[in-house]
Amino acid sequence: MPSGTIARLLIDKGFGFIRDETGVEHFFHRSAVRGAVFELLREGQRVEFNAEDSGKGPRAGDVRLLDA
Template identity: 45%
Template sequence: MKLITHKGFGFIGNGRDKDLFFHRSAVEGTRFEDLQQGQQVSFTLGQGPRGPCATNVQVL
């Protein structure tokens, strides 16, 4: 997981060519500010205005 904390979003590696975008509002069970680079998370694959994205992002 890569975080762009000052902009309120991040990217989750999905094992394919392109990482999945997620917005701070998609984080559940913890605050976006408490996430850490490289942390393991679970998520649901969703669809955003620019293509696939991660929703329901939760720390494992």
């Protein structure tokens, strides 16, 4: 399972981007977050996720917080 850090969050829009260890950014929707409250996430936190491919580019699913 890949890991990375939350690069950007748009709390009011319900999505953000995770930068993986290779520098690729993956879009994620609030509904993909597991075991944490989306509104309490912060940029720079470490996460693990399932990398998925979408028609618009890399996407993250099953996003789980590694740092509290």
